[in-house]
Amino acid sequence: xxxxxxxVQWFLEPAHWQGDGGIPHRTLEHLAxxxxxxxxxxxxALPIGITIxxxxxxxxxxxxxxxxxxxxxxxxxxxxxAQFFGxxxxxxxxxxxxVPAFVALVxxxxxxxxxxxxxxxxxxxxxxxxxxxxxxxxxRAVLLRVELPIALPLIMAGVRTSAVNxxxxxxxxxxxxxxxxxxxxxxxxxxxxxPMLFAGAVMVAVLSLIVEFSLAGVQRLAxxxxxxxxxxxxxxxSSGAALDTAAVAA
Amino acid sequence: MLATGVVGAVEDPWIRWSWISGHVxxxxxxxxxxxxxxxxxxxxxxxxxxxxxxxxWRSRVFRGPIFTLTGILYTIPSLALFAFLLPxxxxxxxTAEIGxxxxxxxxxxxxxxxxxxxxxxxxxxxxxxxxxxxLAELARVDIPLAIPAIMAGVRIATVTxxxxxxxTALIGEGGLGSLIYTGLLRDFHTPLVVGTVLxxxxxxxxxxxxxxxxxxxxPWARSRAVA
Amino acid sequence: xxxxRITVLGASMVALSLVITSCGSTxxxxxxxxxxxxxxxxxxxxxxxxxxIYGGALKNKxxxxxxxxxxxxxxxxxxxxxNGLIDLxxxxxxxxxxxxxxxxxxxxxxxxxxAANVAKINSRLSSKGVKALDxxxxxxxxxxAVTKAEADQNHLAKLSDLTPSVASGxxxxxxxxxxxxxxCAPGLESTYGLKFKAFKSLDTGGPLTFAALKQGAxxxxxxxxxxxxxxxxxxxxxxxxxxxxxxxNIVPLIRTDVLNSEIxxxxxxxxxxxxxxxxxxxxxxxDVDKQDPTDLAATWVKxxxx
Numbered sequence: 001x002x003x004x005x006x007x008v009q010w011f012l013e014p015a016h017w018q019g020d021g022g023i024p025h026r027t028l029e030h031l032a033x034x035x036x037x038x039x040x041x042x043x044x045a046l047p048i049g050i051t052i053x054x055x056x057x058x059x060x061x062x063x064x065x066x067x068x069x070x071x072x073x074x075x076x077x078x079x080x081x082a083q084f085f086g087x088x089x090x091x092x093x094x095x096x097x098x099v100p101a102f103v104a105l106v107x108x109x110x111x112x113x114x115x116x117x118x119x120x121x122x123x124x125x126x127x128x129x130x131x132x133x134x135x136x137x138x139x140r141a142v143l144l145r146v147e148l149p150i151a152l153p154l155i156m157a158g159v160r161t162s163a164v165n166x167x168x169x170x171x172x173x174x175x176x177x178x179x180x181x182x183x184x185x186x187x188x189x190x191x192x193x194x195p196m197l198f199a200g201a202v203m204v205a206v207l208s209l210i211v212e213f214s215l216a217g218v219q220r221l222a223x224x225x226x227x228x229x230x231x232x233x234x235x236x237x238s239s240g241a242a243l244d245t246a247a248v249a250a
Numbered sequence: 251m252l253a254t255g256v257v258g259a260v261e262d263p264w265i266r267w268s269w270i271s272g273h274v275x276x277x278x279x280x281x282x283x284x285x286x287x288x289x290x291x292x293x294x295x296x297x298x299x300x301x302x303x304x305x306x307w308r309s310r311v312f313r314g315p316i317f318t319l320t321g322i323l324y325t326i327p328s329l330a331l332f333a334f335l336l337p338x339x340x341x342x343x344x345t346a347e348i349g350x351x352x353x354x355x356x357x358x359x360x361x362x363x364x365x366x367x368x369x370x371x372x373x374x375x376x377x378x379x380x381x382x383x384x385l386a387e388l389a390r391v392d393i394p395l396a397i398p399a400i401m402a403g404v405r406i407a408t409v410t411x412x413x414x415x416x417x418t419a420l421i422g423e424g425g426l427g428s429l430i431y432t433g434l435l436r437d438f439h440t441p442l443v444v445g446t447v448l449x450x451x452x453x454x455x456x457x458x459x460x461x462x463x464x465x466x467x468x469p470w471a472r473s474r475a476v477a
Numbered sequence: 478x479x480x481x482r483i484t485v486l487g488a489s490m491v492a493l494s495l496v497i498t499s500c501g502s503t504x505x506x507x508x509x510x511x512x513x514x515x516x517x518x519x520x521x522x523x524x525x526x527x528x529x530i531y532g533g534a535l536k537n538k539x540x541x542x543x544x545x546x547x548x549x550x551x552x553x554x555x556x557x558x559x560n561g562l563i564d565l566x567x568x569x570x571x572x573x574x575x576x577x578x579x580x581x582x583x584x585x586x587x588x589x590x591x592a593a594n595v596a597k598i599n600s601r602l603s604s605k606g607v608k609a610l611d612x613x614x615x616x617x618x619x620x621x622a623v624t625k626a627e628a629d630q631n632h633l634a635k636l637s638d639l640t641p642s643v644a645s646g647x648x649x650x651x652x653x654x655x656x657x658x659x660x661c662a663p664g665l666e667s668t669y670g671l672k673f674k675a676f677k678s679l680d681t682g683g684p685l686t687f688a689a690l691k692q693g694a695x696x697x698x699x700x701x702x703x704x705x706x707x708x709x710x711x712x713x714x715x716x717x718x719x720x721x722x723x724x725x726n727i728v729p730l731i732r733t734d735v736l737n738s739e740i741x742x743x744x745x746x747x748x749x750x751x752x753x754x755x756x757x758x759x760x761x762x763x764d765v766d767k768q769d770p771t772d773l774a775a776t777w778v779k780x781x782x783x
Contacts, residue, residue, distance in 0.1 A: 003337055020675060071409060071453035073416040075427060076446040079434045083442065086688065096677065096694035168327030175420065176434065177677075177685045185333045187678050189420065190653035192552035194337040201333035205326040212325045262767060272769070341553075422548075435520065435547065437684035438767050 006195040007202070021183070023203065030180035030207065033173075034166045037102055041109030041166075042159060049114040049158075053121025053151065054143055062118055066111035074169040077104040082176040097178035101170065108169055109162035116158025120151030149224050156219040164212050171204050181207065262439050269440045277429065281448055284425025287415045288456075290347055292408050295354030302355070303362030304388075313363075320356035328353065328417045336421065346418040353414055354407040361403025365396030401464035405457055412453045416445070426452070512735045513541040517548040517563040521681050522763035522770045523617060523703060523756065527567035529774030530751075531729060534743055534783035546770075550654060550681065551576050558730060559605045565731040570594040570612050571723035572619075573730065575659050577601050585659055591726040598730070608736060610729045613748035615756045617703040618725035619660045620714045624690055627697075628713040635716040636669050639697075644671040650686050650695030653678040660722055661699060668721040673697075687712075703753055705761025727751060743783070750781050 001009070010016065017023050052058045081100035124147045132146045148155075174182030184200025187193070270277070306316040323331070331349045339345040369392050377391045393400075416427030424431060426445040433442025514535060518528035525546050532542040545563060548554050555576055557563045571587035574594045578585045581601060587594050591612040598609040623633060633639055655661035656676055665671045679685040682700040687710055689695045700707060700714070707714060729744045759777065762768045 067457075068450065068454070071413065071450045071457075072446065073413040073427070073430070073449050075416045075419070076430050076442070076449060079430055079442055080446065082434070083437070083439060086692075096689055096692065164325055168329075171327045171329050172417065177679055177689065182329060183678070185329055186420075187653040188333070189336075190550060190552075190678070191657070197333045198337055201330040204330040205334075208325050208327055208330075209322060266767070269767070269769075272772075432547075435680070435683060436522065436764065436767065437687075440767075 003194070003198075007198045010195040010199045020179075026179060026181050026183055027203070027207065030167070030170055030182075033098070033101060033105065033178075033180060034163065034170050034211075037105035037166050037170075038109050038159065038163050041106045041162060042113060044106070045110040045113035045158075045162075046117055046155065049117030050121055050148070050151070050155070053118040054147060056122065059118055059122065063115055066115045069107070069111040074104070074108055074165070075172055075175075077107055078169070078173055078176050080104070081107075097173065097176055100176055101173035101178040104173070105166045105169055109166050112161040112165070113155075113158040116161070117151065117155045120154030120158075121147055123154065124150045153219060153223040156215070156222045160212070160215040160219055163215055164208060167208050167211050168204075262437070264439045265443055266440045270444060273441075277444060277448070280424070280426050280429050280445070281452070283423070284412070284415050284427075284449070284452065287343075287346060287350065287418065287423065287425050288408060288411045291350035291411045291415075292354060292404060294347065295351045295358050295407060295411075296404065298351065299355055299358035299362060303359045303366070306359060307363045307366045316359060317356075320359050323352040324356040328414050329420065332417070332421050341422040343423060345421060346415075346423045350411055350414055350418075354411060357407045357410065358400075358403045361399045361406075362396065365399025365403075366392055368399060369395045397468050398464065401460065401467065405460040405464070408456050408460060409453045412449060412456060416449060511538075511540045513543060514565055514735055514740075515543050515545065515563045517545040517554050517557060517566045519551070519554060519566075519681070520547045520549060521683060521701070523701070523760050524567060525770040526759050526763060526774045526777075527727065527751075528565075529771045530747060530777055530783075531565065531567065531744060533775055533778040534747055535740065537778070537783060538739065538743060540740075550652065552654065555580075555730075558607055558732065559602070561606075561732065561734075564735045565729060568598075568609065568728050568730045569617060569725040570598070570609075570728045571725045572658070572660060573609075573728070574598050574601075575723075587659075587723040589720065589724050591724040591728075594724055594726075595728055598728075602730075606733045607730055608733050610731065610741060611745040611748050612724075612726035612728040613751040615703075615727045615748075615751040615753050616725055617701050617727065617753070617756065618722040620700050620702040620704075620707075620717070620722075621665070621697050622690065622700045622707060622712040622714045623697050624693075625711045625713050628715075633713070633715055635718040636665075636671075636721070637718050639669070639671060639715065641670045641672065644673055647673050647696035648675040648677055648694070649673040649697055649699075650677040650679045650689045651699030652681040655699055660725075664721045668719050703757045703760055704764070705757055705759075706764050709761070709765050727756075747781075747783060 015022075019025065048062070052062055078100065081104040082097075085100050085103060128146060128150065129142060132142045137145065170178075170180050171182035171185065174180055174186040181200060181204045184196050185204065188195075188197025188200055302316055302320070306313045326334075328349060331352060332345060335345045335348055339348065373391065373395070374387065377387045382391065415423075415425045416430055418424055419427030419431040426449045429441040429445030429448075433439060433445065514532070516528045516532045518524035528544060528546065532544060536542050548557065548563070551573070554563070554566055555568075555573065558566060570591045571594050574587040574597055575585045577598060578587075578601070583601075586597055595609045595612050602608070621636060627633070631639070631643060649655070649662060649665075651661055655678075656663070658664075662673070662676060665673075677689060677695050679689055679695075679698070682698075682704055686695075686698045686700065687706060690698045690712060691710065697715075700712070702714070727748065729748070731740070731744070755777075759773050762773055763770050
């Protein structure tokens, strides 16, 4: 049968849907690791980015560190983490190879979120801040009720970029003995089992696209109505601004 | 922290200078291969992106699909993209380059469109008023004025590609990624560290040089603050 | 003016990339009339050492050698030899025979006699333009290791000490092809009755497998009998008392279109001088002491007069 037929056949094989090596388990593993990494990274990165954006200090340093961080290839990050921490299971549940994968993914997710939240906060018009203070709002209220809502789209764009990068790099983590959907690609490569390799690629691609599009939707929802860009080139420009400062899907 | 590596039994210093001095040829070859792979990808990316960008700029109909397609290619993780190609193009440089070029497209096309769009309407009016035919206007007015944005795109695409080339180590190419991969396979720190440091250095140098080049090519415009 | 600037820019970018491209493709000057031989190796240091031993000796006889080090596992290397993408690699008599048998759809016939294995390889591959030369006394075959703690706890010295019931709760670790290789998981089941709870795909007896053993992520792992790191990491190899592993002597597999009598004699005499203790010591220097496989090979070639 032709190659695509073989790939379809691979998906139809019931054994591939069962057990720890099966599609559902690997998918959940992949999503869980990605989600937790982004969450932890956000807990670190967002307060930093928002604070320095709010204060207007240390931005250049933060952005430069971010840029250098973004220049570190994710493959290198994974292997460095594996060698620094040793390939270890955090527990029987979390599994072999999870610790270095997690560390590398969190490290990878931080720069885009720091940079984007900093820029988001900085782009709040000084006049708007003035006006808010003029209305009698205290600093905390200005931050929470004015600055953050305006900065939210860019902050979300940063989270989205990080999330897509994390899902992508989690694929690579299979090379340092972790699981996830990348396992099908890496094992397919090792076994020269091209239907499995291709099937793995399909699953990874679909998952990445789902994550990207759902977070794009969340980003749109997070944008206050008055700031939503119209359907024009400017739309690409505003999401593009986020891309400019973003790390890349590895 | 102890430099114990993946296995943890034997200590291996993070950098063995003797290894570096004894392997200058290997390191240099890896660096050159990395530069070669990057250059080919970015140049070819531009070759594909310019016509795509022009079409996307002019045509409302095609703009959406072009951005959607390049966006999809950008979102798909690199290992998966190479995996899609492997059964058809094999473990070859071609596979690596097709993948690497695909990643540059979104950034380049988007920046080309934004750049062309940023040409002020009155400048284009003036050009037409002076008798420029459309093609001449494109070549002598629109594109030159779009260069800051295009160069910004080339800069980002280059730095991005430099990072992605390392992944090609898994499909038989690698550049500096082969040093990183060797480090993993042999549980050996030094090539890993060397490969990583050189990748970052290369990205920084590329970014700075392209930034300088951008200033050279557009003396009338300052670099865009965003990029 | 501006257009000229852009043209110059574009032209110089293209020129630069052409220059860089040509820098990468420096073929060596072939001053000798002798053939170029492309030698590949598997993804572990022993294979790279062997490739460079063969290559170093051949180079000293005037052949031009190109290497594809760490090309991959047998699934990539053996077909590459049959397809003419490479000319030579150092194989392992029994495993290669079984691999070829499986590929050709014939019954798996590897046995404990290295010479017989080699003869069978030759009859299978004669129509493909590939010949296996004389096997070496040096042997590297699959071995299964556990941690010392595990061995002590379960009183394990031989594979037959491992009961099927204990094994049914264990995880086996090895390279991705292990579930399909007769000397790996299927063989453990058919010869020793051991069916494991799970299999973890790691690497070819390398750092990932060792780490997994140490961390307890697997209970038993595939390693190689000549591996230098086994004792360094306090692992215990369980003796293959029922002889699942066959004669995996090192043997060069080479394409007949580059083969001549000089090469045959040379490679056979190298094989005769290789032995397992030396190989194990070489592996240790490479894997544990992080010495270069190519340097170790060069030293061996010099020390043995090739």
